[in-house]
Structure formats: C-alpha cells, structure tokens
Amino acid sequence: MNTSTCDPSLGRVGAFETETAEALPGRGIWALMRPVRNRIHLAMGLAALGAVAALAAVAVLAVIIAQLLGPDPNPWPWAAVAILLTVISFYLRTQGFTVSHLAAFRLETILRTKLADRMARVPLGYLLQTGTGTVTKVMQDDVKSLHAFVADTTPMIGRSVATPLATLILMLIIDWRLALLALGLLVVGTGCVMLAMRGSGELQRRYDEERERIAGAVVEFVQAMPVVRTFDDGASSFGRYQSALDGFRDVLAKWLEVSAVSAKISILILGPLPTLLALALGGVLLFT
Structure with missing residues (x-):
C-alpha cells in the first residue's frame, strides 16, 4: 500500500485508510466524521436549541418573581411557560445525544469495515513491519476513542456555543x-x-x-x-x-x-x- 498519499493529519487511521482520506476534504477528526456529518450537525443543533430553551426557562423565573412582587400577582401562566420550556429542553437534549450516539456507532462500523478491507489488501510485509500491536490499536483503540468525541462531545459543543451566546444576548438586554x-x-x-x-x-x-x-x-x-x-x-x-x-x-x-x-x-x-x-x-x- 502506498501510504505517501495519506493525509498525515488523520493520524495512523489515515495511514491505513488511504481511499477515505483522499475523499475527505478538511483536516483532523472532523474529516473522519464526514460520513455521519449531517447527523452530527443535527445533534449539535438539537443540543443548542435545548440549551436555549433551558436558559429561557431560567429567564421566565425572573418574570415569575416580578409577578409575585407586583401589586396583582398572577404567576401561574408564566410558571406553565417555564415548565413547558424545561420539558422542551430535556427532550431536545435527549434527542441530541440519541442522534449523536447513533451516528457514533455508525461511524465506528464504517471505519472498522474500511480499515479491515484495506488491511486485507496490503502486503503481508507491511503488516509485519508495522506490528500487530499498532494495527490492533488503530482498529480497536483509536476507533473506539472516536466514540466519546462523536457521541458525547459534539452535542456538548452545540450547547457550549449556544449557551454563552444566548446568555450574552440576554445580559445585553438587561x-x-x-x-x-x-x-x-x-x-x-x-x-x-x-x-x-x-x-x-x-x-x-x-x-x-x-x-x-x-x-x-x-x-x-x-x-x-x-x-x-x-x-x-x-x-x-x-x-x-x-x-x-x-x-x-x-x-x-x-x-x-x-x-x-x-x-x-x-x-x-x-x-x-x-x-x-x-x-x-x-x-x-x-x-x-
């Protein structure tokens, strides 16, 4: 196998995954995630919307307190809004993590299948020179390590971007x-x-x-x-x-x-x- 055409930014996975690396624009782990990119974007969007809904529920609590301190308190409609926003937040967050986990499992299947197909066609001398320990690490440990990022971190990225932006907008209003x-x-x-x-x-x-x-x-x-x-x-x-x-x-x-x-x-x-x-x-x- 000619490894000189592999993108070095893809690490040792890219060294075995020549065809995939050549087909993927971009660099690093995001290039490896291209087969499930749409699902990941959906998961990040759902998580971001869930974070905004949670922040909106907290903001509604301030309105409830203002209603309670007012001359004619009527906090129940706003309490219903806060509860609804909280439920929406939990639902969107759960759906975001569900989508990202399904995408992570799909990505692991794709990568391991293509890695196995590639190694079935490389010269035996290359495998002997590389060592079974390195091959095992790539196919098992490296691909498994992607799961935590794809399944758990990507929705958190959506939340970590949306929450500060929404909070900043809210504070600018205040x-x-x-x-x-x-x-x-x-x-x-x-x-x-x-x-x-x-x-x-x-x-x-x-x-x-x-x-x-x-x-x-x-x-x-x-x-x-x-x-x-x-x-x-x-x-x-x-x-x-x-x-x-x-x-x-x-x-x-x-x-x-x-x-x-x-x-x-x-x-x-x-x-x-x-x-x-x-x-x-x-x-x-x-x-x-």
Missing part, C-alpha cells in the same frame, strides 16, 4: 455593563485554557506512540510465550514491556506537569460560582 463583565471573565478563562493546551500537539503524538509501544510489547510477550518458556526466563520480553510502561508514565507526567496549574485556574474562573459572584458584585456596584 444591562450591557454586566455583559462586558462576563466577557472579561470569559477572556481570562480562555487565556488560561490556551496556556493549558500549549505543546499539546507534540505531547499527544508522544502519548499515542507510547500507547502503541505498550500494545506492541504486550502482543510480542504473549506471542513469544512458548519460546520464552523454553529458552528464556521472560526478563528481556517483560523488560521491553516495562520500558514501554515507563515511557508512557513519563509522557503522562510531563503532560500533567505542563497543564495542571493553568487547567485548574481556567476551570475555577469559568465555573458557574465565580461568574455568579462577579456578576452579583457588579450588580451591587452598578445598581446601588
């Missing part, structure tokens, strides 16, 4: 100064996230390589067991496995060391409680 305060927190938190992600590309590459080394060492140790029992005590084979584990541990420790502090700060700043406290303090300073 008071533009509160909107600017919230934007300031978002900018600071985003900066911390960028610090946490620095060097992630190289670390991700090393992380994948060490996982492949572990998979290859395990397969080698198991396949060589008859020979080990006869001629060796297993020290050399197990030593390669231990070396792979040590390399994986070092990469993971380095990644955590680089990103731990900034990641914790970003989670703290972008959390609901700090934002609520900042907006409450801003409201007190602006309106009292």
Whole structure:
C-alpha cells in the first residue's frame, strides 16, 4: 500500500485508510466524521436549541418573581411557560445525544469495515513491519476513542456555543455593563485554557506512540510465550514491556506537569460560582 498519499493529519487511521482520506476534504477528526456529518450537525443543533430553551426557562423565573412582587400577582401562566420550556429542553437534549450516539456507532462500523478491507489488501510485509500491536490499536483503540468525541462531545459543543451566546444576548438586554463583565471573565478563562493546551500537539503524538509501544510489547510477550518458556526466563520480553510502561508514565507526567496549574485556574474562573459572584458584585456596584 502506498501510504505517501495519506493525509498525515488523520493520524495512523489515515495511514491505513488511504481511499477515505483522499475523499475527505478538511483536516483532523472532523474529516473522519464526514460520513455521519449531517447527523452530527443535527445533534449539535438539537443540543443548542435545548440549551436555549433551558436558559429561557431560567429567564421566565425572573418574570415569575416580578409577578409575585407586583401589586396583582398572577404567576401561574408564566410558571406553565417555564415548565413547558424545561420539558422542551430535556427532550431536545435527549434527542441530541440519541442522534449523536447513533451516528457514533455508525461511524465506528464504517471505519472498522474500511480499515479491515484495506488491511486485507496490503502486503503481508507491511503488516509485519508495522506490528500487530499498532494495527490492533488503530482498529480497536483509536476507533473506539472516536466514540466519546462523536457521541458525547459534539452535542456538548452545540450547547457550549449556544449557551454563552444566548446568555450574552440576554445580559445585553438587561444591562450591557454586566455583559462586558462576563466577557472579561470569559477572556481570562480562555487565556488560561490556551496556556493549558500549549505543546499539546507534540505531547499527544508522544502519548499515542507510547500507547502503541505498550500494545506492541504486550502482543510480542504473549506471542513469544512458548519460546520464552523454553529458552528464556521472560526478563528481556517483560523488560521491553516495562520500558514501554515507563515511557508512557513519563509522557503522562510531563503532560500533567505542563497543564495542571493553568487547567485548574481556567476551570475555577469559568465555573458557574465565580461568574455568579462577579456578576452579583457588579450588580451591587452598578445598581446601588
């Protein structure tokens, strides 16, 4: 198989998936998701609408409180609206995750089928050179790893985009100064996230390589067991496995060391409680 035409951005899956990689415009994981792109877009849209409905239900609560504090309180119609919006929000969120999970299962089937078809036609020498551990990681672990992103993360992306935008519009309607305060927190938190992600590309590459080394060492140790029992005590084979584990541990420790502090700060700043406290303090300073 000629792997030189493969898009390197698709990783080792693309190395086995030449025909698919050539047919897919775009880069990275989104290119791999092209066979189920419409379903993913639908899931993200449903999740976004569900987030907007949930925010609208919270906004209606403010109207209910205003009705209760008014001279002629009649909160029941608005309470019915809030309940309806809450039900709609849960329904849309559930449907979004259902669609994304079905799309993820469909994508796994497509990728594994095409990978198996490709490897059935590559030279045996290429498979021997690549190693069964790497092949197993691609067909099993790498494709399985896509499931979490396709099934769970894509609807959350829709929600994470729609909720801040809808919240910003709502705060602009209430008071533009509160909107600017919230934007300031978002900018600071985003900066911390960028610090946490620095060097992630190289670390991700090393992380994948060490996982492949572990998979290859395990397969080698198991396949060589008859020979080990006869001629060796297993020290050399197990030593390669231990070396792979040590390399994986070092990469993971380095990644955590680089990103731990900034990641914790970003989670703290972008959390609901700090934002609520900042907006409450801003409201007190602006309106009292």
